[in-house]
Amino acid sequence: MTTIHIDRLRKMYKEQVAVAExxxxxxxxxxxxxxxxxxxxxxxxxxxxxxxxxPTSGRILFxxxxxxxxxxxERNVAMVFQSALLYPHLTALRNVEMSLVHAxxxxxxxxxxxAEVVELLHIGAVMHKRPGALSGGERQRVAxxxxxxxxxxxxxxxxxxxxxxxxxxxxxxxxxxxxxKRLAVTTVFVTHDQVEAMTMGDVVVVMNxxxxxxxxxxxxxxxxxxxxxxxxxIGSPPMNLVDGRLEARAGxxxxxxxxxxxxxxxxLVAGVGAKAGESVTLGVRPQHLDLVDAGPGPGExxxxxxxxAVERLGKENIVVGRHGEQVWRVIAEPHVxxxxxxxxxxxxxxxxxxxxxxxx
Ligand code: ATP
Numbered sequence: 584m585t586t587i588h589i590d591r592l593r594k595m596y597k598e599q600v601a602v603a604e605x606x607x608x609x610x611x612x613x614x615x616x617x618x619x620x621x622x623x624x625x626x627x628x629x630x631x632x633x634x635x636x637x638p639t640s641g642r643i644l645f646x647x648x649x650x651x652x653x654x655x656x657e658r659n660v661a662m663v664f665q666s667a668l669l670y671p672h673l674t675a676l677r678n679v680e681m682s683l684v685h686a687x688x689x690x691x692x693x694x695x696x697x698a699e700v701v702e703l704l705h706i707g708a709v710m711h712k713r714p715g716a717l718s719g720g721e722r723q724r725v726a727x728x729x730x731x732x733x734x735x736x737x738x739x740x741x742x743x744x745x746x747x748x749x750x751x752x753x754x755x756x757x758x759x760x761x762x763x764k765r766l767a768v769t770t771v772f773v774t775h776d777q778v779e780a781m782t783m784g785d786v787v788v789v790m791n792x793x794x795x796x797x798x799x800x801x802x803x804x805x806x807x808x809x810x811x812x813x814x815x816x817i818g819s820p821p822m823n824l825v826d827g828r829l830e831a832r833a834g835x836x837x838x839x840x841x842x843x844x845x846x847x848x849x850x851l852v853a854g855v856g857a858k859a860g861e862s863v864t865l866g867v868r869p870q871h872l873d874l875v876d877a878g879p880g881p882g883e884x885x886x887x888x889x890x891x892a893v894e895r896l897g898k899e900n901i902v903v904g905r906h907g908e909q910v911w912r913v914i915a916e917p918h919v920x921x922x923x924x925x926x927x928x929x930x931x932x933x934x935x936x937x938x939x940x941x942x943x
Contacts, residue, residue, distance in 0.1 A: 584611040585645045585736040585769050587632060592641035594627050601627040603793040604641070609786070612767040614760065616784035618774060620816070623790040625773045626741055632771060633739050634658050645736060661735035663743045667726035669714040675725045676701075676710040682729045700728040703762060720751040727759070731766070738763070738770040744779070756783055777817055781805070789813050811939040814866045820894075820901050820912045822866045822937070831859035838865045838938070842906040845884045845931055847938065857940035864939040869901060871935035872913040875928050886911060886929045890921040904929065 587609040594602040602624040609615045617625040630636040632643055634655035642651045650658050669678045679700065683693045701707050704724045714722055723743060730738065744752045760783050763770050774780055780787050781801040789796045789804060789812075797809040808814035814822045827840030829852070836852045836859065838845045845865070857863050881887040888904025888911050900919055904911045904927055913929055921927055 584767065586611045587737065587769060587771070588642075588644040589628070589632070590642040590644065592628065592631055592643065593639045594624075594631060594636060595639045600793045602631070602638075605795055607788065607795065607798060609769060609771060611769055613785045614763050614770045614772065614783060615786045615788060616772045616774060616780040617788050617790060618777060618780040618784075619790035619796075621775060622792075624793045625775075625790055628790075629739055629741055629771055629773050632737070633660050633662055658737070659733075659735050660737040660739055661730035661733050663723075663726050663730050663738075663740045665742045665745055667714070667722040669722065669725060669729070671714050674711055674713055675706065675717065675721075675728075678714070678725060679710075679728045679732055682733050686733065696732050696734070697728075700731045703731070703765075704728050704758075719747050720755065723747065723755065727762075731762075735768060738768050740770065740772045742774055743772075745774070745776070752779070759783070777819070781817075789816065791816075808866070808937060811864050811866070814937055814939065818868060820869050820914075822868050823872070823911050825865045825867075825909060827863060827865060829857055829859050829861050829863055838863065838936075840865070840909075842886045842888075842909055842911075843884070843931065845933055845936070847936070848933060851936065851938050855938045855940040857938070861940065863941075866937035866939065867931050867935060869912040869914045871932045872911070873930045873932070874902065874913060874915055874919065875930045881928055884931050884933060886931065888927050888929060890923055890925045890927055892923070893920050895920075902927070 589605055589607050592602055592605045617628060619625055627636060631638050634653055638651060642649055679697055680693065701710060704727055706721065706724050706728060709717055709721050717725065744755050756779060772783060784801060786798060787801055787804055788798050791812050797804050797813045804813055804817055808817060811824060815824055825840050825843060827838050830837040830839045835846045838847055886906060888906045890902060891905045892903040894901040898917065900915045900917055902913050902915050902919065902921060911929055
């Protein structure tokens with residue numbers, strides 16, 4: 584059981600900032616996911632924890648132990664990569680056993696541990712095969728076994744399932760989560776796939792351009808995104824984000840943009856700390872908009888759009904509308920299929936909106 588402290592970590596490649604000053608604590612036994620777009624610094628942060636990269640400044644601690652300058656093999660971490668790193672000339676069994684060869688563990692204990700991980704990962708039937716004769720899923724299971732068998736203090740995984748097909752990815756995700764809960768080894772898992780992050784992580788660290796945007800449970804980051812970036816990145820279809828201004832009128836605070844005027848809940852405005860006249864971004868998820876009958880013109884809290892596309896998902900449709908350059912997505916019943924370019928009116932549910940000011 585190891586708690587990982589990342590303390591003011593910074594990593595530069597010449598002039599380029601790969602990781603800006605980052606501090607976080609990854610609690611013992613947690614499954615932590617680093618999530619963000621390509622190039623945001625996930626792998627670099629993971630590699631600093633693993634010992635493959637030396638930080639430009641800052642420290643990495645495992646519990647109280649400063650491991651910043653230790654080599655990977657001195658940290659007792661096990662790593663799993665996107666493509667399984669297996670010796671091609673050895674059987675799956677020998678590959679797993681090789682992990683223990685230099686560990687000074689007696690033969691009986693080696694045998695017991697190997698048998699345990701083979702059973703945990705359901706790979707008994709393929710252990711006599713060489714990697715070339717294994718399917719992608721089997722290879723990745725063997726790579727997991729190789730990592731698990733060492734009983735590391737920390738498990739580090741860099742997009743281990745991204746080369747697999749969707750069905751296999753799904754089943755391996757659930758298996759890995761179960762396994763991790765059973766072993767309670769602190770785990771850091773890197774992905775750019777939000778579904779993977781949301782379904783697997785106890786904690787998700789959302790990164791963007793070398794910075795941490797938000798750390799929280801999947802529910803937290805979905806329901807209470809801390810920034811415009813997180814709001815737009817988490818959720819599919821994405822949240823509608825509209826730039827506008829705050830306006831004080833008739834004792835209320837209003838959001839006003841070219842397409843929408845909406846009286847805002849007081850608590851929401853207070854939470855953002857923005858004042859009348861300031862620029863803000865309003866966010867509303869596609870399931871929190873309703874298609875309503877058009878009146879003589881859009882009323883308060885309503886938006887006039889022209890239907891631009893309908894994405895049919897079977898259980899529901901995503902109706903895409905445009906108001907000038909602004910795109911609005913709304914989730915509608917499957918029978919709702921407006922003609923392209925027809926005029927539609929959307930109603931924003933005020934209790935479900937998010938607001939982002941310059942400081943959030
Ligand atoms: P991906 O999902 O594409 O792997 P990432 O979020 O893991 O991306 P990193 O690989 O950590 O991102 O890279 C962060 C930034 O640092 C990128 O802009 C990348 O180009 C740069 N970078 C990473 N490794 C090196 C290196 N060895 N030399 C120079 N620049 C690097």
